[in-house]
Amino acid sequence: MNEKILIVDDAKFARTLVKKALANGGYDNIIETANAADTKKVFAEEKPDLTILDITLPDNSDLTLLKDLLQIAPQAKIIMNSAIGQTLIIADALKLGAKNFITKPFEEQELLQVVKFVLEEPASPEAKPDERK
Amino acid sequence: MKPFQKDNQLNPDVADALYELSNVGIGKATTALSKMIDERITIQTPVIMPTKTDIRKLVKSYHGKLSMGIVMRLGENLGGVVLVLIDQKFMKDLVNKLTGTQYTDEQMLKNEESLSAIKEVANIMAASYMTAISSYTGLRIYLTPVMVGVDIVDALIAYPIEKMYVNPKNCICINTSFMVQGKETKNTYTCQGNIVIFPDDSSLQVLVDSMM
Numbered sequence: 001m002n003e004k005i006l007i008v009d010d011a012k013f014a015r016t017l018v019k020k021a022l023a024n025g026g027y028d029n030i031i032e033t034a035n036a037a038d039t040k041k042v043f044a045e046e047k048p049d050l051t052i053l054d055i056t057l058p059d060n061s062d063l064t065l066l067k068d069l070l071q072i073a074p075q076a077k078i079i080m081n082s083a084i085g086q087t088l089i090i091a092d093a094l095k096l097g098a099k100n101f102i103t104k105p106f107e108e109q110e111l112l113q114v115v116k117f118v119l120e121e122p123a124s125p126e127a128k129p130d131e132r133k
Numbered sequence: 134m135k136p137f138q139k140d141n142q143l144n145p146d147v148a149d150a151l152y153e154l155s156n157v158g159i160g161k162a163t164t165a166l167s168k169m170i171d172e173r174i175t176i177q178t179p180v181i182m183p184t185k186t187d188i189r190k191l192v193k194s195y196h197g198k199l200s201m202g203i204v205m206r207l208g209e210n211l212g213g214v215v216l217v218l219i220d221q222k223f224m225k226d227l228v229n230k231l232t233g234t235q236y237t238d239e240q241m242l243k244n245e246e247s248l249s250a251i252k253e254v255a256n257i258m259a260a261s262y263m264t265a266i267s268s269y270t271g272l273r274i275y276l277t278p279v280m281v282g283v284d285i286v287d288a289l290i291a292y293p294i295e296k297m298y299v300n301p302k303n304c305i306c307i308n309t310s311f312m313v314q315g316k317e318t319k320n321t322y323t324c325q326g327n328i329v330i331f332p333d334d335s336s337l338q339v340l341v342d343s344m345m
Contacts, residue, residue, distance in 0.1 A: 013249035061277040083260030086267035105169045
């Protein structure tokens with residue numbers, strides 16, 4: 001499958017797990033970043049079809065990066081992938097515009113189902129950035 | 134309600150709430166680990182260190198013991214530092230299973246892949262524990278990894294005290310042990326784990342107020 005997927009995680013091990021799962025699902029157009037600064041640059045340049053985003057990065061510890069990416073591309077499809085499984089934080093992320101939230105550790109099938117669902121979902125009407133604050 | 138009484142003992146109601154919270158937290162953390170390595174992990178009931186005593190004195194039974202320590206900073210509604218101490222042997226087994234490579238103790242802390250796996254395991258354990266705290270208290274808690282290393286317990290405990298200036302007399306120390314049962318061999322072994330939370334001065338009260 002040709003959809004371009006950006007994996008954002010500071011742990012190489014975590015990126016490898018996601019990459020392996022995606023490869024088993026037939027997704028092989030993968031790009032990776034490990035910090036917020038690189039992510040914003042790569043996200044703007046590469047315009048991925050889907051971004052799988054960890055919360056905790058060396059230069060990001062909350063939902064700021066999610067907000068920043070949605071400022072760059074309000075219609076972007078972003079799935080959060082974090083060990084932080086707190087209901088309040090999951091709700092915050094979804095309210096901000098994340099399409100889904102997968103808590104680590106995850107089952108491969110769970111990840112693939114969510115990725116497929118989000119990729120097939122029609123793009124929502126463009127939201128005004130102000131509404132996401 | 135104040136977390137500590139005048140005699141520096143933890144308030145019994147606070148201790149009871151922390152016990153329940155720790156039980157659920159460690160249960161969640163071990164469930165996450167079990168899912169990662171596909172083996173059964175059972176836990177012993179946690180023991181909450183009940184006094185406002187210097188943490189360095191409380192863990193004196195571990196003096197000189199080699200362990201793996203992971204330090205994380207807390208953010209958002211709860212500020213402070215968390216130190217997770219795990220048996221080094223357990224962590225090595227875990228990393229070897231996750232990566233499919235047999236690392237020596239020395240290699241494990243030098244290799245990028247194994248180091249990355251250690252950080253991920255620690256992150257998942259601490260985050261699962263914080264998920265339990267959040268579900269009981271309604272607090273949002275973010276975690277940022279600061280340090281991972283193998284050293285004697287004394288040195289690992291000294292890290293947040295000396296480098297991050299946490300108050301060694303203002304902490305919650307939870308001791309637990311867990312048993313791992315191999316899926317195929319049915320061999321079992323028991324490991325010791327500690328989670329030490331150093332909430333900043335106002336956060337301990339925030340935690341207690343939101344629990345009670």
